[in-house]
Amino acid sequence: MKILNRYLNLELAIPNIWGMIVIIVILSFFDFIQEINDLGKGTYNMITIFSYVALSIPGHVYEIVPIAVLIGSMYTMGQLSENSELTVIRSSGFSIKRIAYTLSLTGLFFTLFTFAVGDLVTPITEKKAQQIKITSKDAIVSQEFKSGLWIKDNNSFINIEHVLPDSSLSEIHIYEFDKTFRLRTITNAKKGSFKNSEWKLDDINQTIFDKDKVSTNSLKSAIWKSLIKPEMMNVLLVSPEKMSSINLINFIKYLKNNKQKVTRYEVALWGKLIYPLASIVMVLFAIPFGFFQERSGGKNLKIFLGILIGIFYQIMNSSFRYIGLLNDWQPLACAIIPTLIFFSVGMVMIYKIEHQ
Numbered sequence: 300m301k302i303l304n305r306y307l308n309l310e311l312a313i314p315n316i317w318g319m320i321v322i323i324v325i326l327s328f329f330d331f332i333q334e335i336n337d338l339g340k341g342t343y344n345m346i347t348i349f350s351y352v353a354l355s356i357p358g359h360v361y362e363i364v365p366i367a368v369l370i371g372s373m374y375t376m377g378q379l380s381e382n383s384e385l386t387v388i389r390s391s392g393f394s395i396k397r398i399a400y401t402l403s404l405t406g407l408f409f410t411l412f413t414f415a416v417g418d419l420v421t422p423i424t425e426k427k428a429q430q431i432k433i434t435s436k437d438a439i440v441s442q443e444f445k446s447g448l449w450i451k452d453n454n455s456f457i458n459i460e461h462v463l464p465d466s467s468l469s470e471i472h473i474y475e476f477d478k479t480f481r482l483r484t485i486t487n488a489k490k491g492s493f494k495n496s497e498w499k500l501d502d503i504n505q506t507i508f509d510k511d512k513v514s515t516n517s518l519k520s521a522i523w524k525s526l527i528k529p530e531m532m533n534v535l536l537v538s539p540e541k542m543s544s545i546n547l548i549n550f551i552k553y554l555k556n557n558k559q560k561v562t563r564y565e566v567a568l569w570g571k572l573i574y575p576l577a578s579i580v581m582v583l584f585a586i587p588f589g590f591f592q593e594r595s596g597g598k599n600l601k602i603f604l605g606i607l608i609g610i611f612y613q614i615m616n617s618s619f620r621y622i623g624l625l626n627d628w629q630p631l632a633c634a635i636i637p638t639l640i641f642f643s644v645g646m647v648m649i650y651k652i653e654h655q
Contacts, residue, residue, distance in 0.1 A: 303388065304401050310379065311405045311582070315371030319360065322367055326359045327352050334432075343435040354428035358541055361417035365577035366609035368409050372402075372582050373605035376589030377598025385589050395653045399586050406579035413575035422543040429537065451557045452525050454478070459491075466529035467492045471500065473523075482508055491523065498523040526553060539567035547571065562630060566620055569634035577612070577638050584608075584645035590652045612641060 334348045379385045388398065447460035447470070454477065460470035468491035475484045489502035503518040528549075539547065547568045554561045588601055615637040623633030 303391075303393070304404075307388075307398070307401050308405045311372060311375045311402050312408070313371075314374045315368050315405070315409065318371040318374075319364060319367035322363045323356060323359055326363070327356060330355055341435050343432070347431060347435045351428050351432050354424045354431070357416050357420040357424045361413060361421050361541075362613075364409055364413045364416075365574070365581050366606075366613065368406065368578045369581035369585055369609045369612070370602060370605035372585030373588055373601040374598055376585055377601035380589045380591075381598055395586065395590065395649055399583055399649055402582050402586065403579055406582035409578035410575045413578055414571075417541075417575065418543050418571060421541050422537060422546065425537045425541045450527060451559060452527055453557070455525075457525075457527070484508065488523075493529045498525055498527075526556070539564050540570060542567065544568060544571050562627060563624055565630035566623060566633045569630050570620070573634045573638055574616075577641070580638055580642045580645065581609075581612075583649065584641050587645070587648035587652050612637060615640075 330352045331348065334351060337343050338345070338348065376385075379388075385398075389395070393401075447458055448462060450457045450459070455473055455475045458472040458474070459468050460472075462468060469489065471486075471488040471491050473484075473486040473488075474482065475486070477483050485506040486500075487504045488500035491498055491500050493499075499520060500523050501520045503521055505516040505518070507514045507516065542550070547564055551561045551564050551568065554564065585605065588604070619637050620633050622628075623630070
């Protein structure tokens with residue numbers, strides 16, 4: 300039995316890995332074609348483009364593993380069915396449920412792999428890729444408004460005109476209010492950098508409002524105590540879906556403390572936890588296709604179906620996420636419903652085939 304378990308998992312794992320490699324090559328080629336249009340902007344040369352494309356690969360891996368697992372699983376089940384191996388395996392006493400349990404171990408491996416890449420590798424490489432691209436093109440990090448980035452920090456509202464790729468700041472404006480929301484001070488600084496766990500502001504001009512008196516003050520540099528951390532600027536470089544779970548949790552806590560909306564980031568956090576499980580779900584979903592009658596199509600048709608179903612899953616996943624954000628659904632529901640639907644369909648098909 301151990302030999303058969305090993306054989307089945309190996310037969311499943313190899314096509315999954317090859318499917319993942321093929322999809323990554325295709326996506327990387329499209330990335331290269333897209334980036335080649337910016338060749339020559341600033342110092343954005345071929346070496347930089349190749350570096351950007353290479354650093355984008357972990358992000359693609361995280362996104363496509365469930366699709367690759369589905370395509371590979373459909374191919375494997377088609378191959379085993381075409382060679383009548385499934386018939387022999389069932390004749391030896393293996394039920395479909397036992398086959399599903401055995402193959403789910405491969406799904407578990409890809410689940411852990413997806414989580415590790417998405418939570419440990421992608422946040423680092425994605426940020427580095429964007430830094431290389433932005434720095435080479437002599438650009439700045441995207442702004443939320445024309446006036447720059449606006450952040451609430453307790454009783455202060457901070458306007459940052461530019462966030463640089465190294466998370467340093469330029470043209471910072473801090474509007475501090477008292478508990479009755481009366482303006483107390485306006486602080487303008489040319490630059491800001493985070494050193495030794497605190498912000499250092501340079502070239503500061505400060506306007507102080509004290510009852511009927513207004514005074515001004517200039518400083519060469521000063522320490523700015525704030526709850527804002529450079530990691531929070533990652534949201535401008537890296538989309539919430541590609542941030543690490545720890546950074547998402549910290550950012551959600553920060554937003555909640557400042558009474559700001561957190562739905563988008565909670566959806567992203569639940570997605571980080573739920574999405575890797577799709578690899579196991581896709582294995583279970585593909586297993587029944589190996590027991591359909593051969594006249595319904597061989598392994599090539601099953602590969603084609605795997606591609607179509609994988610694309611449909613991704614569209615469904617994105618649709619639920621965005622519709623949920625628009626309608627203020629529960630974040631957990633937005634993240635889990637598509638995967639739960641595929642899991643339910645897969646289990647129903649396994650049950651029906653087992654009892655037919």
